[in-house]
Amino acid sequence: MKTLIAASATLVALSLPAFAEGDATKGEKEFNKCKACHMIASDSETIVKGGKTGPNLYGVIGRVAGSVEGFKYSDGLAAKAAEGMVWDEAELAAFVKNPNDYLGSKSKMTFKLAKGAEDVSAYLATFSQ
Numbered sequence: 001m002k003t004l005i006a007a008s009a010t011l012v013a014l015s016l017p018a019f020a021e022g023d024a025t026k027g028e029k030e031f032n033k034c035k036a037c038h039m040i041a042s043d044s045e046t047i048v049k050g051g052k053t054g055p056n057l058y059g060v061i062g063r064v065a066g067s068v069e070g071f072k073y074s075d076g077l078a079a080k081a082a083e084g085m086v087w088d089e090a091e092l093a094a095f096v097k098n099p100n101d102y103l104g105s106k107s108k109m110t111f112k113l114a115k116g117a118e119d120v121s122a123y124l125a126t127f128s129q
């Protein structure tokens with residue numbers, strides 16, 4: 001796990017020099033606010049138990065937006081999926097700060113994270129290769 005965090009932090013540093021890097025450890029605490037609606041679960045294990053109002057966020061960084069099979073996304077996120085938009089840490093942070101503004105239409109995610117969105121992005125990135 002530590003190696004994975006270090007590896008992804010390096011990757012972020014290399015690939016996104018202009019983006020204020022988040023702190024994955026802080027993000028893990030921040031994720032408590034997301035759990036009511038989101039789980040983090042791979043095919044083989046549940047990493048964070050959570051609700052099903054929102055899609056599973058395992059591997060979300062690097063994944064096409066709006067692409068969890070069987071989840072009914074808003075029209076706005078479905079449009080992102082159709083464009084093939086892929087979540088990176090900066091995009092995910094922007095979305096979480098204000099989903100409606102980000103999509104330019106009404107998101108099914110009714111939650112806004114005022115502070116710490118970069119940290120949550122960094123935390124979620126630890127579950128992506």
Ligand code: HEC
Nearest residue numbers: 034037053054055065066067073074077107108109111113
């Ligand atoms: C009240 C429930 C709720 C909470 C709390 C919530 N979400 Fe969501 N989230 C949703 C729903 C519903 C969607 C689908 C949005 C849509 O279709 O417009 C979503 C979508 C997302 C997506 C897009 C996923 C994809 O497959 O493209 C991300 C990323 C996300 N949420 C991150 C977060 C994070 C990080 C937090 C905590 C800071 C959080 N959410 C808190 C309900 C929630």
